[in-house]
Amino acid sequence: MLPEICENVPLASLTTLGVGGPAKFFARAQDVHDVEEAVRFAENRGLALFVLGGGSNLVVADAGWDGLVLQIAIGEIHQQSAEGKTILDVGAGVGWDQFVAHAVSLNCAGVECLSGIPGSVGGTPVQNVGAYGQEVSESVVSVLVFDLKQKCVRELRTAECGFSYRVSIFNTSERGRYIILRVTYALMPGGVPAVKYADLQKYFAQRGGPPTLTETREAVRSIRASKGMLITPGDPDSKSAGSFFKNPVVSAEQHNDLAGRAAERNLQIPSYPALSQQHKISAAWLVENSGFKKGYTKGRAAISSKHALAIVNRGGASAAEILALRDEIKNRVEETWGILLEPEPVFVGL
Numbered sequence: 001m002l003p004e005i006c007e008n009v010p011l012a013s014l015t016t017l018g019v020g021g022p023a024k025f026f027a028r029a030q031d032v033h034d035v036e037e038a039v040r041f042a043e044n045r046g047l048a049l050f051v052l053g054g055g056s057n058l059v060v061a062d063a064g065w066d067g068l069v070l071q072i073a074i075g076e077i078h079q080q081s082a083e084g085k086t087i088l089d090v091g092a093g094v095g096w097d098q099f100v101a102h103a104v105s106l107n108c109a110g111v112e113c114l115s116g117i118p119g120s121v122g123g124t125p126v127q128n129v130g131a132y133g134q135e136v137s138e139s140v141v142s143v144l145v146f147d148l149k150q151k152c153v154r155e156l157r158t159a160e161c162g163f164s165y166r167v168s169i170f171n172t173s174e175r176g177r178y179i180i181l182r183v184t185y186a187l188m189p190g191g192v193p194a195v196k197y198a199d200l201q202k203y204f205a206q207r208g209g210p211p212t213l214t215e216t217r218e219a220v221r222s223i224r225a226s227k228g229m230l231i232t233p234g235d236p237d238s239k240s241a242g243s244f245f246k247n248p249v250v251s252a253e254q255h256n257d258l259a260g261r262a263a264e265r266n267l268q269i270p271s272y273p274a275l276s277q278q279h280k281i282s283a284a285w286l287v288e289n290s291g292f293k294k295g296y297t298k299g300r301a302a303i304s305s306k307h308a309l310a311i312v313n314r315g316g317a318s319a320a321e322i323l324a325l326r327d328e329i330k331n332r333v334e335e336t337w338g339i340l341l342e343p344e345p346v347f348v349g350l
């Protein structure tokens with residue numbers, strides 16, 4: 001049976017940034033059968049399909065989406081053990097942070113530093129979600145997908161997913177081909193938390209011995225909240241799509257050029273182990289050193305007052321206002337540093 005298909009459904013309230021117009025058609029899939037039926041519905045009517053998770057990495061056009069938006073609401077977590085690891089097979093519609101809380105409650109390590117990231121489990125392989133020194137690709141074993149090209153369910157092993165920094169086949173070479181149904185993770189029971197990141201190490205500096213997984217989760221959530229990177233009711237700085245720009249990865253030559261430009265301004269490019277590996281530059285540093293202060297406001301869009309990388313909706317902003325601020329930041333960073341910032345969110349209908 002076809003899942004309920006609604007017409008003219010506002011999308012803004014289904015995203016964390018809260019901008020954009022309606023979906024012409026909207027359906028929610030609880031299982032693979034719903035997915036297949038919804039895909040058929042779209043194909044029969046020649047409608048463009050957009051797959052929605054938790055809406056936490058999206059900027060939706062003011063005109064909305066002139067096709068079918070299919071939200072993946074597949075649930076359930078199945079657990080087994082193999083080769084000393086806990087294997088968790090998780091529905092794409094399960095809330096990501098709900099899953100992390102579950103893993104931590106089982107005392108399983110591998111995703112604790114990814115606490116507090118909003119959105120769905122199915123959204124996380126798409127840009128290989130990462131934070132505080134951990135990336136989801138480190139624990140993903142396989143991704144169960146509906147292949148829109150071959151019209152069948154397939155299992156993709158990690159090596160087939162093409163994971164790297166904020167990249168996978170799902171947002172590059174095979175963009176739009178796969179609907180993620182379930183994700184399987186291998187976690188380490190009784191594992192030690194990964195406390196690699198400077199902010200986390202500082203948080204635990206006074207603690208004798210390594211923190212527990214629960215303490216690590218709490219620390220990550222608390223650090224995130226202080227940066228407006230945890231969705232917190234009443235915190236206007238958390239009405240965003242997270243980081244709006246990726247940290248640029250530059251060549252050694254570009255890095256030298258940047259260091260020279262910085263020296264002319266009596267500045268030093270920040271260097272953390274996580275950044276230096278691939279000559280990754282802090283996008284937040286570039287924004288702040290291009291004349292933008294946290295809290296900078298343009299119409300009803302603003303830079304978060306807690307984090308230079310987040311563009312926030314100060315209330316009733318349009319997508320056009322968000323994009324105008326994006327362009328102003330991009331242009332100024334390019335003029336000042338010769339670096340073209342790449343946006344992180346997905347633009348829908350734009």
Ligand SMILES: Cc1cc2nc3c(=O)[nH]c(=O)nc-3n(C[C@H](O)[C@H](O)[C@H](O)COP(=O)(O)OP(=O)(O)OC[C@H]3O[C@@H](n4cnc5c(N)ncnc54)[C@H](O)[C@@H]3O)c2cc1C
Pocket residue numbers: 016050051052053054055056057058072092117118119120121122123124126127128129130131178179180181228229230231238240241242243346
């Ligand atoms: C406050 C805040 C903090 C954030 N912090 C981080 C962070 O630290 N690190 C980080 O990496 N990201 C961060 N993000 C971004 C975002 O939370 C992640 O990218 C998240 O994984 C997106 O998942 P989602 O379910 O919300 O996807 P959506 O926003 O709904 O969709 C994003 C993309 O994934 C696709 N997609 C979603 N679900 C599926 C599916 N089941 N099958 C196929 N495609 C799908 C969509 O089509 C779209 O292209 C943050 C966002 C916010 C608002």
